[in-house]
Each structure stands twice: as structure tokens, then as C-alpha cells.
Amino acid sequence: MLLPYNEWRHVFKLDPAKEIEEDALQAIATSGTDAIIVGGTDDITLDATLDLLMRLRRYPVAVALEVSELEAATMGFDTYLTPSVLNSGTLEHVIEKQVEALEEVGHMLAHADLVGEGYIVLNPDAKVARVTQAKPLADDTVIAYAQLADSVFRMPVVYLEYSGIYGDPKLVASVKRVLKQGRLFYGGGIDSGERAKEMLEHADTIIVGNIIYENLEAALATVTATR
Amino acid sequence: MLLPYNEWRHVFKLDPAKEIEEDALQAIATSGTDAIIVGGTDDITLDATLDLLMRLRRYPVAVALEVSELEAATMGFDTYLTPSVLNSGTLEHVIEKQVEALEEVGHMLAHADLVGEGYIVLNPDAKVARVTQAKPLADDTVIAYAQLADSVFRMPVVYLEYSGIYGDPKLVASVKRVLKQGRLFYGGGIDSGERAKEMLEHADTIIVGNIIYENLEAALATVTATR
Numbered sequence: 001m002l003l004p005y006n007e008w009r010h011v012f013k014l015d016p017a018k019e020i021e022e023d024a025l026q027a028i029a030t031s032g033t034d035a036i037i038v039g040g041t042d043d044i045t046l047d048a049t050l051d052l053l054m055r056l057r058r059y060p061v062a063v064a065l066e067v068s069e070l071e072a073a074t075m076g077f078d079t080y081l082t083p084s085v086l087n088s089g090t091l092e093h094v095i096e097k098q099v100e101a102l103e104e105v106g107h108m109l110a111h112a113d114l115v116g117e118g119y120i121v122l123n124p125d126a127k128v129a130r131v132t133q134a135k136p137l138a139d140d141t142v143i144a145y146a147q148l149a150d151s152v153f154r155m156p157v158v159y160l161e162y163s164g165i166y167g168d169p170k171l172v173a174s175v176k177r178v179l180k181q182g183r184l185f186y187g188g189g190i191d192s193g194e195r196a197k198e199m200l201e202h203a204d205t206i207i208v209g210n211i212i213y214e215n216l217e218a219a220l221a222t223v224t225a226t227r
Numbered sequence: 228m229l230l231p232y233n234e235w236r237h238v239f240k241l242d243p244a245k246e247i248e249e250d251a252l253q254a255i256a257t258s259g260t261d262a263i264i265v266g267g268t269d270d271i272t273l274d275a276t277l278d279l280l281m282r283l284r285r286y287p288v289a290v291a292l293e294v295s296e297l298e299a300a301t302m303g304f305d306t307y308l309t310p311s312v313l314n315s316g317t318l319e320h321v322i323e324k325q326v327e328a329l330e331e332v333g334h335m336l337a338h339a340d341l342v343g344e345g346y347i348v349l350n351p352d353a354k355v356a357r358v359t360q361a362k363p364l365a366d367d368t369v370i371a372y373a374q375l376a377d378s379v380f381r382m383p384v385v386y387l388e389y390s391g392i393y394g395d396p397k398l399v400a401s402v403k404r405v406l407k408q409g410r411l412f413y414g415g416g417i418d419s420g421e422r423a424k425e426m427l428e429h430a431d432t433i434i435v436g437n438i439i440y441e442n443l444e445a446a447l448a449t450v451t452a453t454r
Contacts, residue, residue: 082379091318098379102371110405116379144329152309152325152343153380178337 002062005079005115005157006183008034009200010226012219013187013209014056015040016048016072022055024216029059031223037081037207039066041127046072053077066117073105080109083117083159086145089133117157118149123188126163139171146175150182160203162188164210166195173202191218193225200226229289232306232342232384233410235261236427237453239446240414240436241283242267243275243299249282251443256286258450264308264434266293268354273299280304293344300332307336310344310386313372316360344384345376350415353390366398373402377409387430389415391437393422400429418445420452427453 010033014020017040020028029036038052049065049072056063057076064079065072073080082101085093102109120142121134128134137145142160149155158179160172166189176184186203190196191211199206206226212219239260241247244267247255256263265279276292276299283290284303291306292299300307309328312320329336347369348361355361364372369387376382385406387399393416403411413430417423418438426433433453439446 084380086322089318091316091321094318095313095321095375098375099368099371102374102379103367106371106374114378116381140330141326144326144333147329147333148322148325151341152329153311153382154343155380 002060002078003034004062005035005064005081005113008062008183008205010196010223011035011037011205011207012212013037013039013066013207014052014212015209016045016052017043018213020213024212025055026059027216027220028212029056029061031220032227033061033223035062035064035079037064037066038077039068039081041068041131044069044072046074048072050074067101073101073109075108079113079115081115081117081157083119085119085121085128085132085134086149087120087135087137089135093132115157116153116155117159117185118145118153118155118182119159119161120145120149121161121163122167123162123165126161126165128161128163139174142171143174143178147178150179155182157185158182159185159187162186165189166191167199169198169202172199176202176204190222191215193221196222196225229287229305230261231289232262232291232308232340235289235410235432237423237450238262238264238432238434239439240264240266240293240434241279241439242436243272243279244270245440247440251439252282253286254443254447255439256283256288258447259454260288260450262289262291262306264291264293265304266295266308268295268358271296271299273301275299277301277303291342294328300328300336302335304339306340306342308342308344308384310346312346312348312355312359312361313376314347314362314364316362320359342384343382344386344412345372345380345382345409346386346388347372347376348388348390349394350389350392353388353392355388355390366401369398370401370405374405377406382409384412385409386412386414389413392416394426396425396429399426403429403431417449418442420448423449423452
């Protein structure tokens, strides 16, 4: 049984622009994680996306595409995560890219499960923060953005993205308290079982990415610690 | 029984900045309309909003506040409609004003029914289009914006706003066809029973505003024609 996004607790994120050996891929896919998100910030091509998809489809695990590069959108995934960077300083990353994507591939994805992610980007030094010109936010403003995404827009996912650093568990807990319906995704700096466990006390779902490429054993430990 | 927003078919919109005599207010409130939205584009004060609210609360009809001016937000309404102008040319009207409002009055409205409205502003000459720097859109782009609001963001309401002119029923029908879960609100130029009926064939809900102040009989006819 492949789990739908609203039942995910632990998720690995694989970047099509990064190499991963077959053994490592198999270990990740059969680790007991709830899903694998295919996504990255740049150099995402259709070929690399399809290659990763085909390699992953041999394992009984949910595979989702995070649609950041229009050109790389393709059929065959279980779920299509559609990110908007809510605290971006440009309309492009809040709404314009997404509208453009729907104009171009909306017909192809008309019957797919499109899941809007309201990203709040919280590490100003991360690449994604620079690319989207993310505005630095006070904690109260983070909470207001989360409420807007959850209670007003009613987005299915609110995503706290610390990309590259480990975030503030207290702030994650505060955001979780105000959510009425959306799932709280957390990403950033999870490189050990302890951190995985700590963030899962507050977030509904943790996303583990970079450590896969740096220390496979540590990455796998984030799954076992949360089971 | 006051109807929730997702059961409204016919709605009157009253502008707190405009005068309305007691007889006319009573006729509107007891017309058989499903709800009354209190909202306008400018000069909205707390005093005028409260005055209108108190006058309306004597009648058994749902009363919603469209929260465009933060200063005028007050308790006592059944529903709080929170508009974002999706095709605005500025972040302010897509997301920033809304976040600011939640930061300031979010605690007060924490338990209220906040209903996000994804406005698509389609009359470039309307005051709301100028204030929000709304971008003119080709029909396909209107549909992409509606899909984004409905399928990705999963907003409860998609609002086609022609403010001041009567819209294109074919485009309204095309938008209705792509919606998966959101309610389709239509506003603009409904000044007769015929037009009310025609737009209600496509939209889930029609909003009748200006004609109330220009021709009360014609406004009331928009209710009877749709019953």
C-alpha cells in the first residue's frame, strides 16, 4: 500500500541533479520511509527526473514529484507537490510560475493529485532563499504566514524549510499549534536519529535530504529512530 | 437557519461607505437572499461596518464580512471572507496584506470561519483593478489561475470579479468546468433577473451589489428570478 501524502511521517528527498549509486538508492527505497520526493533547486532536467523515477518504481514506495521545473514535469508519479514560496519577495515564486506551469501542463495533470505546498523559507543563506528572494521573518510573522496558508488559503501542506541548517523546534511547535487542517512538513538539517525524533514530535512529516549524499548510514538512522 | 458560504446561491453585497435607507435595507435583508456580504473597496471604517452589522443583525440572514480593511475587522459576523487578488501585480494584494491582517487580528479571529477568496479581477477599468494593479489575462490564463486557486492552493472560493460590467458567461462556464472543490463566485453587472439567472447557470453563487443603490426593484428582481 503506497501511503498518501497526508499519512507520511518520514520522507526522503532525492535530487535528480545528484548522482546516487544503485546500492544506496535501494537502501533508501527499502528503508521503511513513507515516501520519496524527487525534487531539487536547480539543473533539474526531464531526463534525470525520468531516470530517477524509473529506478525508484522498482520498489513498493510512494514517489512524488516536486514540480519546480516545468520542463521536468512528467507523468508516472503518485503525487505532484506544487510549491509556492509564500515569503518570496517576488510574485514569480508565489504564484506566477505555478500559473504558467498549469497553463502548459495543466491538461496533462488534470486528473493527478496536485498538492499545493506553502513553503516558508527560513534559512536566508540557503540557495532557495536567494533564488526566491525570501524575506527574513520574525517568529510571529512565520505563524501568520502559516495561518494564512492553512486557515485562509486552506493549502494541504505548510512546509517549514530550513534547507541546510537545523531549525528551531519551538517555532515548529508553535506553527503546529495554529494549524487547523494542513499537514506540517519540516525540512532542514536532519542528519541523525535524535534530530529526526525531535522534529517529528512537532511536525507531521519530516523530510530528509542532504545527508543521503553525505552519510548514508546516518540517513538510514533517521528512519529507524522514528519507527 | 443561516446558510454557510458553500450553500449560498444568491448574495447581496452592501458597502459600508454607501448610505442605505432603512426601508431598502429591510427589503434586501428579507428578500430571500442567502446571505449579505459587507464589503467595499475604500473608505471602509470600523464605525460604518459596525453600524451596518447592527442594522442587519435584526434579520434572520447570514452576514459575512469581507475583510479588506484591517481597521474595520470586528467580531459579530457569521463568516469572514478573506480576499486575495491572485492576478494582482503586487505581492501586497496577493499575500502581504493578508499576513499583516492575521498578525494583527489573527488571535481575535482564531476561532472564526475564515474563508479565503481567490479573486480574479477581470475588468481593467474597475477601481479594484487599478488599486491592485490587476494584470489583464487571456482566457486560458484565467482558467490556469482558477485551477491554481482550486486544485493546488485548494481555496474554498474562486471569485470572478467583473466589478461594474457584465462578464462573459462562456468564460464563467469554462472556469466552472475545471473546478474540483472550490465554490465559484461571480460578481459584476447583475442588474436584472435575466442576468442573474444566466450567470447562475454557470457560477455557484452570484453577488449582486451596485444595483442595490441604483434601482432597488431591479435588485430585488435578481432574487425572485433565481428562486
